Amino acid sequence: MARAASMQTRPAYSYARLSPFAYSLTRVALSMLDRVVFVLSRYLMLSGVTRVAGLVLCLGAGGSAVAAPMTLSNLASLNRHAQVSAFVMNLSDRSVIAELNADQRLRPASASKLYAASAALQQFGSDHRFTSRFTSQAPVAGTTLKGDLVFVGGGDPALDTPALRTLVARLAGRGISTITGDLVIDDGLFGPVPCLTTDRCSARQRSSHAYSAPLSAAGVNFGTVNVTLYPGESPGRKSRVVLQPAELPGYRIDNRVTTVARGGRAAVSAWRTYESGVSTLHTRGKLPVGYGAYDFQRGVANPARETANMLATLLREADIRVQGSVRTQSTDYDSHGALLAEVKSETLAEQLIPMLAYSNNYMADTLTLDVAADSGYNLPLTLPRASQALEALADRADALAYGSAGNGSDAAFTSGSGLSLGNNISARDLVALLDYMYHQDALFPAFYGAIPVPLSAPSRTLKRGNFDFQTRIVAKTGTLSEPVTVRALAGYLRLSNGGFAAFAVLINGTKDNPALTYQQTVTAYQHDLEAILAAY
Structure with a gap:
């Protein structure tokens, strides 16, 4: 697998030991910088510059205006003895970059927190206290x-x-x-x-x-x-x-x-x-x-x-x-x-940074209950009933991303944290959510800015990729160990033309093969995403 040459010249900084306050401060600064880049890239996209640049890239070998989807070879190999759902989509034109069993619904573990964050932002706004x-x-x-x-x-x-x-x-x-x-x-x-x-x-x-x-x-x-x-x-x-x-x-x-x-x-x-x-x-x-x-x-x-x-x-x-x-x-x-x-x-935007960085179950489920309470759900609340708001969000996101081509989301939630075993979604569902938030101009900067960048994330799971993996994606992980191994990764990647793509990978063990190793799971999606980053 080809790795970026910059790995040999750039230091691999680690911020895993930052305090939550220092980490949050760092992420706020990075978020503010990225908002500037985001506004510029959206302007270029709307003016046609990004689309033209992407067309040139696609025409590079063979003259076809639409590149064929890439093969996720490592995840495909893992799929022989595990359950895998993966999907990568270019957000400028919603073209498919790569997919594997994109509609298979699996447990997402803490990747569910992206739905809780999105629902809270839409219910309250990023400046809510x-x-x-x-x-x-x-x-x-x-x-x-x-x-x-x-x-x-x-x-x-x-x-x-x-x-x-x-x-x-x-x-x-x-x-x-x-x-x-x-x-x-x-x-x-x-x-x-x-x-x-x-x-x-x-x-x-x-x-x-x-x-x-x-x-x-x-x-x-x-x-x-x-x-x-x-x-x-x-x-x-x-x-x-x-x-x-x-x-x-x-x-x-x-x-x-x-x-x-x-x-x-x-x-x-x-x-x-x-x-x-x-x-x-x-x-x-x-x-x-x-x-x-x-x-x-x-x-x-x-x-x-x-x-x-x-x-x-x-x-x-x-x-x-x-x-x-x-x-x-x-x-x-x-x-x-x-x-x-x-x-x-603190503002909701500020709270989402440590919630996603440290995958805080209490915060995610409390926000899910907050959304339900503010929406007028009958009391007392239960987490599965409150999570119906997340299912409604999944339906809206699916309709926006795929329109009449979508089959409607059958995403199921019983918690916003992913700690429960009743959450079942597909990679296509997750990418629809990411696409939905990308098109929420007032909320996307806070949402995007809260998702960890591997280089500065406290999670060790994100620390072993090459320099492009460390710096060109933002990603939320998900992990469960019982009753079967669950590994998930979902977020955004920056394309070399300045645009955005959304990706999601869900990996579940099976009844016959319940336990999957770090090497089998994390390395598989890491190498396939590195290949996409190298190509795009």
Whole structure:
């Protein structure tokens, strides 16, 4: 397989260790630069320059105005013992660049998040900000709120501890120091969201990961608890466990991480269990002297209750005394009385960058619920019912891309994250979505700018291609391991004439051959895409 000569002269930079904030800042800068390129390329395309340049390329060998579709040889070989659906389309004229079983519907895993991002942008707009607020129906007399303080969850998919600190500070800024009633957390925007996947249902009792956190309109920190481990000062000493914030109630600690000699290898396992209203954090392993902070997150048992405990702690830190109890409820979102304080999220466009880069399941599914709630779906919401909005989007995209030639989309969704096993779409469906967003002039810059560029992406899956693969595509990955291997990649590639193409690859294991290796899957689509980039 021919590789770009530039690989031998250009350094292969890696940004995998950037913090989420630094990564987001980098992607915003890259997005702004690409918007300029995008506007110029669209102008050239509309003026005929791009189309003429593409015609010259197609006429290069043999004089045919339309190049024959390329063969996806590596994916075709993989298709002999796996299920593969692949499609690549030039967006300037919707001509087919390559295809393989383009209409076969398979599980897309986290490539589903492209639908969640698109639906949210269309529902709210790229500059939308989610609002979390304190309200009360009780009067304020001097420094005393004579009744309940209600936190109204606004479905912010990225609500975090710093945002809640700001909210509490704004309440304190009004001069309130005593609340005679209860602290109430209201997640009525969605209503109680039932768990419908094995991972999320299991997480209510035990969680060894962050990706399977339960959902709530009032959740914080992506439905996880943030924990930091510090090694002891000398070998044999016990490590120290710190919750964020440090006085967070509702947890007991079972810490058996020991300290080993400086220079040793860190090895830690951690999980959370829940029983009789109390969560226990279990930690095992070892940390070397001088290791520094070892951070991890684990899904919480009840996200609304976690927010209640978090706010109770932050109010106490701010010297605001709650005389009543701390509780949760689900009521009418618009029936909470007078506004006391509020905090707004980053714009939706900014939130989509880390959601797609880090493939955040909590954010994608929360956005799916947000779209359904804003569309007037009956409460309480379930994720499969909310995902009907994604199916409607797939139908619209199919109609735009293929018109009467399309057979209508039979895409099926039960989540926006792809964590559920009920999502089934084809490569042609995904390319239709990408084409649909390409033609949304007001939304495409935010959508395109949120999809990771391999060179600066945190995902290692995108790090092994040649320089063209690293720099000329934006792509969302998808991975599942059970019950069969799922690998997916979808996004845009820049053509040498300045235009755009959309591509999608879905790979699923079979009943007879459920487990597929990285070498079999990622290398196959990587090499075939490199060949397309070399030709176009």
